[in-house]
Amino acid sequence: MAIKNARLLHAVEVVNIGVSNGRFMHITKDLVDGKKVIDAKGGIVIPPFVELHTHFDTALTAGWPSFNRTGTLQEGISIWNKRKKSLTIKDVNERAEQALKMYIKHGVLSVRAAVDISDDDLTALKAILQIKKVYEQIIDLQIIAFPQDGLWKCFENQGRMRKALEMGADAVSAVPHLESSQEEGVRSLEYCFSLAKEYGSYIHIFCDEVDEVSSTFVQEVANLTIENGFEGRVVVSHVNALAYYESKYAESVMEAIKKARLTVVSCPLINSSMLGRNDAYPKATGITRVKELDTKNINICIAHDDIQTPFYPFGDGNMLRAAFMGAHLAHMTGEEPVKRVLSMITERPAAAFGKGKAYGIQERSEANFLLFEERTIRELMLNQSVPRYVIRRGKVIAETIPAYTKWGCSLQLM
Ligand SMILES: [Zn+2]
Structure with a gap:
């Protein structure tokens, strides 16, 4: 050719x-x-574009059984909890395949997808593992074992996460801001690190996806990363609370992120839609400090995230749409900054994905x-x-x- x-x-x-x-x-x-x-x-x-954060189990379920009227994470979780009771392998396969084709059409050939493991049968995981096998010659798919209902709040998820790794999941995850207390949030992170050590898996934390200045789990992730010698191997998604911290504290947190060589993933489409729903004016933009993280040469990436789910009703797998939204919200629309934004959907997520110099x-x-x-x-x-x-x-x-x-x-x- x-x-x-x-x-x-x-x-x-x-x-x-x-x-x-x-x-x-x-x-x-x-x-x-x-x-x-x-x-x-x-x-x-x-x-090709690299998508570091999406979901195939929830894909294409928007409005099924109901639309998210408040647009909040809490209502999204509650609708998904109803929907996931009726999951079958066929149902997940059909929707995942459709969503995967949307990504491929838009030039995404590497995808990291979180799969909810909060059910005993691990139905969604079984289905996505099948999809991974069928499409392995076309797209590189990494699977995050994702405990949507928490690791302490839903204690059974600890065993399920271990089982998910044995079945072939590539990464472990936690949602510390959704646990019942700060202490349990930290314990959920510690559990991830211990499993990642045991299984040699990636760590991908859903972190501080709230509008609250008090949510400081990203600092805990940075500490644990250094303590466990995981520098350069840990990803934190969302990190919205960082946008709410006062400047001096935010600076120290970003220094910790840099020291631990964390990759930060911002999802401008869903973040801007979902975050800040209950805030009074003046409101934040909903995304983390993308520009400031970039200025510090931290591996900041942009992900597309949800495709028509109970959490976000839009999304078609077009990474450029997410980058476009990110460029606006991060105030990175100049000639040079736009180049940096493009790298957030190409070489930077490729590095976190483990693509190496061949990319x-x-x-x-x-x-x-x-x-x-x-x-x-x-x-x-x-x-x-x-x-x-x-x-x-x-x-x-x-x-x-x-x-x-x-x-x-x-x-x-x-
Ligand atoms: Zn997500």
């Missing part, structure tokens, strides 16, 4: 890309040839890439287009024909 006239990120001139045996063989200004030749016409080529468009790496018609990052953010081509190991996984507007009248001034 050869891609002609493609524009690499940050490059002025176009290049030609030769792909052979699923790898980039040539990235050059010289002519390259192949059995299949795609003319990129100056369009941008980027590595990216370089000779001899696996030929995994997206081709867009847009020529700049600003245009990508503006249009939030579906990629023209999604390519994995040199094979076209998805091709989308762009929409075309045909005018029904003459629109010409002169």
